[in-house]
Amino acid sequence: xxxxxxxxxxxxxxxxxxxxxxxxxxxxxxxxxxxxxxxxxxxxxxxxxxxxxxxxxxxxxxxxxxxxxxxxxxxxxxxxxxxxxxxxxxxxxxxxxxxxxxxxxxxxxxxxxxxxxxxxxxxxxxxxxxxxxxxxxxxxxx
Amino acid sequence: xxxxxxxxxxxxxxxxxxxxxxxxxxxxxxxxxxxxxxxxxxxxxxxxxxxxxxxxxxxxxxxxxxxxxxxxxxxxxxxxxxxxxxxxxxxxxxxxxxxxxxxxxxxxxx
Numbered sequence: 001x002x003x004x005x006x007x008x009x010x011x012x013x014x015x016x017x018x019x020x021x022x023x024x025x026x027x028x029x030x031x032x033x034x035x036x037x038x039x040x041x042x043x044x045x046x047x048x049x050x051x052x053x054x055x056x057x058x059x060x061x062x063x064x065x066x067x068x069x070x071x072x073x074x075x076x077x078x079x080x081x082x083x084x085x086x087x088x089x090x091x092x093x094x095x096x097x098x099x100x101x102x103x104x105x106x107x108x109x110x111x112x113x114x115x116x117x118x119x120x121x122x123x124x125x126x127x128x129x130x131x132x133x134x135x136x137x138x139x140x141x142x
Numbered sequence: 143x144x145x146x147x148x149x150x151x152x153x154x155x156x157x158x159x160x161x162x163x164x165x166x167x168x169x170x171x172x173x174x175x176x177x178x179x180x181x182x183x184x185x186x187x188x189x190x191x192x193x194x195x196x197x198x199x200x201x202x203x204x205x206x207x208x209x210x211x212x213x214x215x216x217x218x219x220x221x222x223x224x225x226x227x228x229x230x231x232x233x234x235x236x237x238x239x240x241x242x243x244x245x246x247x248x249x250x251x252x
Contacts, residue, residue: 017165038194038225041161045196049164096234100207108233109197115232 003030003070009048011055011062011083016048019066023077030070036135039116040077043133046109047079047088055083055129072137079131086129087122089114144191145173153252154182155245159191162199171202178206183215186248190221195229207239216240220248 005026009015020041027037048064056062064081093114094107114120119134143166144159154177162170177185185206189195203217210217220242222230230236242248 013164016163020161020163020165034223035225038223039228041163041194042196042225042229045161045163045165045198049196049198096232097237098234100204100211100238103204103234103238108200112197112229112232116228 005068006065008063008065011052011059011064011081013049013052016045016052019048020044023066023068026068026070032070032075033137036075036137040075040133040135043113043117044077046113047131047133050088050109051079051081051083051086051129055081055086057084059083075135075137077133079129079133081129082127083129085124087124088131089120089122143169145170147173147177149182150249153184153186153249155186155188157188157191161193162195162202164196164198167198167202170199171205174202174206178209183210184252185210185217186245186252187217187219188221188245189219189223189226192221192223192226194223195226197233200229200233200235203235203239216252218242218248218252220245 005022007019007022009019023041023044024037051064062081062083064079067078069076088110091107091110093111113133117133118136121132123130143161146157148155156173156177158170160166207217218240222241230241
């Protein structure tokens with residue numbers, strides 16, 4: 001049984017659901033804890049929808065590769081896209097203390113990812129954006 | 143995403159099952175807009191069967207909350223799992239929306 005998953009999608013918002021379904025199946029196969037599965041699904045939705053909405057502006061096409069790697073102590077997801085250079089974690093965090101009427105959603109998704117993941121990183125490499133997300137897993141006791 | 147609606151006196155209870163994310167939020171928004179257009183002013187959202195929510199889902203809730211902030215209106219939620227609760231806490235939604243543990247708690251005093 002392989003502990004990795006890799007898929008490539010076109011820059012189309014309709015394709016995010018397919019990635020989420022594939023990851024959910026992977027999580028079930030490997031009996032990932034529900035909290036880890038849900039947290040990663042939130043992060044995937046935020047980053048993929050963001051990249052697809054803004055990363056390929058003015059272009060007819062583009063692609064995003066999603067790689068999932070599961071180790072005993074760590075779940076890592078790497079997102080690689082050939083869109084314009086963009087560091088999602090370089091943005092300022094939104095003000096989450098404002099009232100209902102004053103609240104804006106912009107930037108909130110990335111803020112969620114940064115807070116919910118144990119590690120996030122961004123690199124521009126070979127004309128591609130490479131985003132790595134990691135969640136630590138509790139090691140099973142003997 | 144499955145959305146079911148029922149009414150109890152003048153309270154509309156909307157249950158979301160599945161995930162409230164970029165893919166399903168247009169459907170959720172349409173459902174809530176329909177309910178509000180029908181004149182509902184007291185809304186209780188049942189998240190018992192909701193797996194997770196992303197910012198796209200938060201945006202839909204915020205839109206409903208803004209429209210239900212006047213006198214005689216209410217938006218309350220219950221049944222959040224730990225991940226949904228974490229998203230609410232990080233985003234600050236836990237302080238701007240009324241989150242209750244159970245349906246009975248959410249309905250009390252409405």
